[in-house]
Amino acid sequence: MALEAGGYAEKLGNRYEANWIAYQLLRLLQEKISYVTVEPIGDDEVGVDLVIGNNDGSYEHHQCKASSGNNEYWPLSKLHSSNILKNASFQIGRGATEFHLVSPLSSRIISDLSESALNSNAMPFDFLEHQVKQSQEREKCFRSLCEYLGLCVESEEDVRKAMLFLQRFKIIRYDLNKHSLTELEDKASSLFSGSSTKLVQFLKYYPVEYSKLRNKITANHLLDDLKKAGFVARGIPEDQRVLSVVDNLSKEFDESIQPFLICNQLIKRKELDYIIESLTETPVTLLRAEAGVGKSSLLLELHNYLRERGAISVPVRLDRRNPEDNLDTYGRALGFPYSPPLSLSALSKHSKVVIILDQLDAIRWTGAHSNIALHICQELIRQTIALRKEGADISIVLASRDFELNEDIALSSWLGSISESLHAVILSTLDEEIVDELVSPFETYSLLSSVKKEILKIPLWLGIYLTIAHRTQTAPSFNNKLELVKNFWDD
Template sequence: RTFADICESARNSNDNPKDFWRYQVEDIGKERRKTFSAFCEKLELDPQKDDDLATAFDYLKRTHIELFPDDHNTFSDLLTKAGFILTGEPKSAISILTTYANNNDMYRKSICVDQLWRHLKEKHGIHPQRLEHDSRISPAIEDLQNQFFESINPGLINRKIISRGETTRIIDAIDNGQDVVVHGAAGNGKSGVLYELAEHLRQKNVPFLPIRLDTRVPGNTAKQFGQDLDLPESPAHCLAGLAEGRKSVLILDQLDAIRWTASHSSTAMGVCKELLRQTRSLRKDKKQIVIVFACRTFDLKNDPDIKNLFAENSENVVVKVSVAAFSDEQLKDVIGPDAFVPLNGHQKRVLSCPHNLAIWLEIKKEEGAPSFRTATELMRQFWKNRRQHLNKAGISNPQSNAFLEPLINYMECQGKISAPATIVEKTPDVLDAFISFGILQRSAKHNINFCHQRYLDHLIAERLLRNIFQESDSVLSWLGKKGNQSLFRREQLRQALAMLSEESPT
């Protein structure tokens, strides 16, 4: 460290060797004088002689020291760099490079690029990664972008972007090269904010890769996750390669979704940690890439794995952007003063949640402003409206129930928010109707899911209530043993308790 400081001082001083000796070595202290003397001694230079001092000074100006601490973080950065520039497994590549230097006695000798590449290719099958020239990356990322927009668009209020101040704060953080976690209560519009962000990045021609983790659950490693997305490498590596030095943004929405089920959640979180680590390592290597996560505030504050993911230190500060419910002024701007004035205070609070507001406006457009007291009543109104649409399309309530039952059973039993399309393939006309009326949507890998998690939660809670009233079931028996419970049940339990408190207070 001291020698590195002396070299830096030589580059920053004037071109007078004597001034350098006097002010940057002699006056600084004993440790610098001792290190400088040892340097001159090894090179058989006498600093008392003007010519030798000038030679030492010249050497120091042209000497650059890079310190690599022998710790876990440095090795992680090295793995990221090897994975970005080389094919094959990064640990193996590093081991091969180390062995090459040792076995060929390369110390104090130049390692020639052509010879090294020949050794890597012919003996170990390792090639340059060249992600910036990989023709598979651009179409795969474009497809993921389209999937992201299509998955969120049906839930937008009036199918339009409502500009949010939170988006501006995220853009400011990205411009400063900072990673971001967007958080808020369920239904407050986190995905809508990310939609607005993605639209901004597209208009500015900033490469971005958005991934919804509720439908694209990571597994094994970041590289395997990338391959599952039809990318040749880790999403972070592919995006940085595509950007070729430009600013780029990796967006991971619904982080909390991978914690809703106990199955493989630790593996999925491990991949998210690896992606965050890779992003930070790529930035150290002068790549302008940042990562934006989104999750619920409750999980950010209470889930130990998510809290650990965003643990801050002096080097890694993640900007937290809270997505709040609409203010009364914002609500009035969206629905207009004529619709705003008749609402009481509780109704305004319900509609301040963007997801509730989107439902209310959808019903109002067709039937006039619906009467409601709670968010649960509003959701009931939504399902009543959708069933009416389905009836007009020739699909009766029994047909709708028969169609939904296997989907709900699968999702509830598996603890997942998507299901294979094969479950309902015998009734394609019913599936098309549910998609056209904004209830279901097609997702990755021939799966289908509800356009919003709350639709599924409501149906499960509603079915639980029927079982309680008709078959003497109970909430506790539905929850099952404590060891088998998962966060997937959380919102369903909340809705079930809300319904019970309204329909059967005792």
């Protein structure tokens, strides 16, 4: 395809690359790939517009070329003079799984040789004798390719290198036309409600407008920015995309705690800093406290903190999502394709992943199935620890009441067995300064008896106190917890 010279050709080239970026970002949102880097830096920059991270850990280097001068296809000589062969050879030599030349134009002879290299017996001279020398055209092309790559066809090792190049060098046909734009908009419409045209336009220029050039763009980060920009994800029946499952669990967790917060707000707890530090140091963090001290609200605070910083937080309340059967079955019950840690493992290669299990003590009260529930939790944590040892950035936070940790022999014994991988954080009662500020509109905290002070330092009882106080616009009269509860029901 011959383009007009000058500024028009440059603008069309930029449009072409922008469309390819939007196409890859839609694949990212579909979780078909794990990350996209636009305009990489360092050695990755050589002859490369995008780096694509695959879910299996491999990666591809993409170069976009909307034209080949006045040619209707890619001659080998033009691939050489444009430094495409040189750049592709450099990236493949560095370990790129594949180098993709993305273009509306093809190269039949390169595609044919690549197909032969992929279907060879891996013996260089057999490939040369029986697959390359089938025709004078193929042999001439292969010899020219070797010459351009600085390889000698008489050397077995050099022919092996040429075979590797052909196996990893791909020319991907991608046309910039009405059909390709419609395809982009259809993909966008299947994922988000509203104007698909606006979404595609957003994706085209997202790396530039949101300062994401030279950075790994993950689906998690992209989804957050899309939400902030006002785009609404479409509910898809039986959607097994991992981040969609995470989003649903997040909403469920938030809705189960938010209505019961003291004065409809999260009270900052100093133990949050201890948990954050523990996430870096150990695979498993155990949050323990007496009943009513605010474990769930602290976990919500942690969940919000992680999401604000681009981490993937996966909160599950075990009192509402009781583990049954086995870990894979439980994962599917939550919405994952299989066990939660393994479902999240690909994401943990490029983003921090934290699984939050609230109400661990609840599995003790599942009757005859308590042993199965405990076994599933044990397996979930074993998988998390194993992934962490393999280099995955994944952690787990458990929360339980002290009573169960002290009284349940099976639970305490198991936690003791993983002590080397576990750090415990003890959640204390509220600081007096916080309580003083909250009760000050109704009475002076410092003038209360020591018994009342201790009661109000426990979030559960402070919440009941403030509910009564806000309703009656006066401080409730009480001397113990029982009287406070009676006032609540009488009110």
